[in-house]
Amino acid sequence: MGKLRFLWEELMGSFWFIPILIILFSIGLASMLIYFDRTVDIESMGILRNILTESADSARSVLSTISGAMIGVAGTVFSITLVALTLASSQFGSRLLKNFMHERLNQVVLGTYVSIYVYCLIILNVVKDNDNEVFIPTLSILVAILAAIGNIILLIVFIHHISISIQASKVISDISSSLMKNIESIFSEELDEENPTGTSNTESLDHYTKEFPHSKELKSPKSGYLQYLYNESLFKVAKKHEYIIVTLHRIGSYIVKNQPIITLYSKTEFTEESVINFEDHMILGNSRTTQRDAEHSIHQMVEIACRALSPGINDPFTAISCIDNLTSTLCYLTEVKFPSKYKFDEEDQLRYVHEPLTYQGALDAAFLQIRQFSKGSPSVVIRLMEAMITIYNYTHHSIHKKAVREHVEMIMKVAENSFEESHDLEDIRKRSEAILENS
Structure with missing residues (x-):
């Protein structure tokens, strides 16, 4: 579960995942509203007469205007984001760009404008006015108009957010908040x-491995930064196989291909079946992350x-x-x-060693x-x-x-x-x- 949680948080922090979710939501919303328009007849009475669209030409004109404006503003939003990233890179360093890309508002704004464009295209496709059928999805068009008004407000909020997000005080404050959240x-x-140190035993590792004459080093299959290390799962594996597992690197360390990454100690000879697949318990990536790497958050500051x-x-x-x-x-x-750094089982036997x-x-x-x-x-x-x-x-x-x-x-x-x-x-x-x- 820890590894899945790590991957989920990394996915949520990507620049594309939230926009795609919003686009998929807009497709589902369009389909639902079209179905509702076909099954329910909404009469244009009272104040609705000034809001609902009653002709096919007007419907096409409104939807075309909204869709063209939304995709145009989406390009503007993307350009503004790139300018902000460029300024941030030159002022604070390129390694901090990931913090700006993880900004939830940036992801939501980009996804919202593109999704309204897709929504209008779907609604525009079902507008009919011919001898066989007349269908004007009035409620769907009303939602498109309201969404366009909401996006205008969102654009103002986005410009304000971008203007302050590249200020040094705001960047430092955001990194500090993220650091404290990570530390806590x-x-x-x-x-x-x-x-105070959290260490209950000061004996050396050799003291515990005297009764474990067989050892085996597991080497990294590739080069990269150690982004995640699932200590609990490794501890459970050590208890199950009666090993002492020693991890040789801390989260955030750069590991070279074929470099020893774990040492196993056992009382019996190792077999092919008994050697653990350590790749299931850690993640190697191209860059450091702040999720479980407190030192990396400090380095950003x-x-x-x-x-x-x-x-x-x-x-x-x-x-x-x-x-x-x-x-x-x-x-x-x-x-x-x-x-x-030492983790013992219920029988006070050392099972897991890491570098915190x-x-x-x-x-x-x-x-x-x-x-x-x-x-x-x-x-x-x-x-x-x-x-x-x-x-x-x-x-x-x-x-x-x-x-x-x-x-x-x-x-x-x-x-x-x-x-x-x-x-x-x-x-x-x-x-x-x-x-x-x-x-």
Whole structure:
């Protein structure tokens, strides 16, 4: 189920799936309304006389006008989307284009305009006015008119959405919201006061594999990024076959063809039937995704900050905004339980080993590159120090505090080597004392 859920979410995030669903819905709606028009006679009385179309020529004219306008606006919408994607690519990086393509409003707008065009074509085809039959689908035409009015409003909303979607503050806010949603889904358990790392056993892997003399490496059939790893299913397989399964890569890692990806440990000789088909438990793709890869979401924010700090752009305010949002994420991570790399069965036998994201890894992913690019920008370096102070105040355990102190020391070295103004250096040194003096 986990793999199917992953594939479904990827499908929903594609640029074509939602529009196709809307088009199919419009075809079904057209068929239903045509049937209703044939079975129910709607009289043009009262206010309906000014709304319903009563002649075949008028019906054809209205439907032709709507269909031509809708397909024309659909081309305009597509052009606007491409311009927005081009601007976003040049400003924030091409890797963020997927975020814009996943925008539900963009998909709905494109699908709606094309679907109304298809709807009008179907209705136009059934309009009859000859010696054998006279059929004017008045209700279907009324729905087409109402849909056209709704699409005009939708176009205004779409233009407003596009105009703000490429602003740096909106992009950073959207990525931050997506990052927090992803983090909360992955790290849902609260921190154990006695076990902050989530690791219940510190023994080495060799300690557990001494009674499993037979081992076998499973190699990747192709190159690509590890997009999804179904830990629960691998754990169940390990219990069923009495293996110890060790995954050698974390989600988001790039794996080369024929590179070892899983190691199996067994007490008995391996047979062809006993070796698992690991492709059923993981997905390799051409690019990283944000679904289960929290580190990739962090890297998206870091990329914006690093591009903002490049000499060609030199926008420290955008970088500072990224630092603020990353600080919020890291403060949240100080309160959650990171999963253990070891997973035991009911009999306390090790069955599954993987490489989860750690607090140190998340902290490094968030701030190492920004610190490296911040040299020569005192305001960004000072904000980095302020971020470390905020995060340090949220941490309650020594292992987290040690990781933060290491970053404070690295930020101080950048300040000492790049600050030209003594007052700036003295300012950041005073800020760091509150942390370094407690080490």
